Amino acid sequence: xxxxxxxxPSAESMVFGPGVAERLKFYVYLLIDPRTxxxxxxxxxxxxxxxxxxxxxLGEPGADEANLKLGTIRAIHxxxxxxxxxxxxxxxxxxxxxxxxxAAIDLLLRHGRFAAHEGLASLSNLQRGHxxxxxxxxxxxxxxxxxxxxxVIEDALxxxxxxxxWGQAKSDEERYxxxxxxxxxxxxxxxxxxxxxxxxDGIIRMVWKIDRWEVNAAEGGRAGFSGSRDPQMEERYVWGxxxxxxxxxxxxxxxxxxxxxxxxxxxxxxEGDVAGR
Numbered sequence: 001x002x003x004x005x006x007x008x009p010s011a012e013s014m015v016f017g018p019g020v021a022e023r024l025k026f027y028v029y030l031l032i033d034p035r036t037x038x039x040x041x042x043x044x045x046x047x048x049x050x051x052x053x054x055x056x057x058l059g060e061p062g063a064d065e066a067n068l069k070l071g072t073i074r075a076i077h078x079x080x081x082x083x084x085x086x087x088x089x090x091x092x093x094x095x096x097x098x099x100x101x102x103a104a105i106d107l108l109l110r111h112g113r114f115a116a117h118e119g120l121a122s123l124s125n126l127q128r129g130h131x132x133x134x135x136x137x138x139x140x141x142x143x144x145x146x147x148x149x150x151x152v153i154e155d156a157l158x159x160x161x162x163x164x165x166w167g168q169a170k171s172d173e174e175r176y177x178x179x180x181x182x183x184x185x186x187x188x189x190x191x192x193x194x195x196x197x198x199x200x201d202g203i204i205r206m207v208w209k210i211d212r213w214e215v216n217a218a219e220g221g222r223a224g225f226s227g228s229r230d231p232q233m234e235e236r237y238v239w240g241x242x243x244x245x246x247x248x249x250x251x252x253x254x255x256x257x258x259x260x261x262x263x264x265x266x267x268x269x270x271e272g273d274v275a276g277r
Contacts, residue, residue, distance in 0.1 A: 021047045026097040027090035028104060033072060034081045039112065040123060041069050042088075042104045044097040054083055148203045151240025153257045155233065158185070158193040159204075159246045161253035166200060172229075175206060181224025182216050189256055195233055196225055202243025207233040 016024070029050040031041040043049065057073035076083055089100050108123050165178035179198040190213050198206045208227035215223050246255045 015048050015051060024087065024090040026092045026094050028088040028092075028097055028100045030086045030088055030104075031069075031073075032084035032086060033076060034084055035076065035079065039108055040072050042101055042108065042123070044094075044101040046094075050085055050087070054085075146239075148239050148241040150244065151204070151237055151242060153237075153242070153245070155195060155236075156193045156258040157207075157237075157256075158190065158196050158210075159199045159242060159255040159257060160196055161246060161250075162198050162200065166198070172206070176208065179206070180208075180226070182219040182222035183224065183254060184220075185213075185223050185254060190223065190225075192258065193256060195230060196227065197233075197237060197242075199242055199246050202241055202246065202248050204237045204240045204242055207237055209233070 024046070026044065026046045027050070028042065028044045030039045031043070031053065032038065033040050041053065043053075045052075053069060054073055057070045057077065073083055088104060089097075092100065105123070112123065160179050160183070162175070162178040166175055169175045169178055175198065179196065194210060196208050196210055197204045207230050208225070209230040210225045210227045212227075213223050213225050215221055242255075242257075245257055246253075
């Protein structure tokens, strides 16, 4: 940048050269105070967005007089210095840039160094950024937020601990196949359930609406269900703890549970063993 008489850069100097902005695509930028070498603003943009704040600060203060970001830039210009501009990450889509911007803001707000001298601004972002609910948190906070909690079953479900193929699965289709077959389930028992749920480590992971059952004579008459994912049921039950109904060490990998059943721990109707376990 070429400074003007008052130390501020010229407006003409605050643009990327030909071809630069196009190559950058979406990017995340940092505004750095040369007096402290500290970041005082994080932003995302494309084109010449990174220069826009300094350009705005060249104007006369008005309604923006109390704006910490613009005030910091003007204070820097008043010393004959210029804001340092760094690009944290570029070549991104807009969604990717939003995520990087939010993570950078979180990091600086929690662990950044701040100017100790009166009048020198620290981070001036007014918001934490996109997806703040997924932002920085202690492991204790995350454990409290996401730890599975016991769930009350209000629908006719068959809880199934999948075969060992679940752990090798690389897709939801493979997890479905590991859960749906082949089980020793009686005609009477399976007639009373509408949905099947995969239970791994005592936690419901996926739920399917059962369309039909098929019996495989080659597998000793064991049965498998065919069905489709049920988003509403998954919203209700996925990540729910049902270890009291299907204990981790239980030999029987099947439990039938429904509101009409009186046994609080579910009902083990038959062996429920899977072929080849």
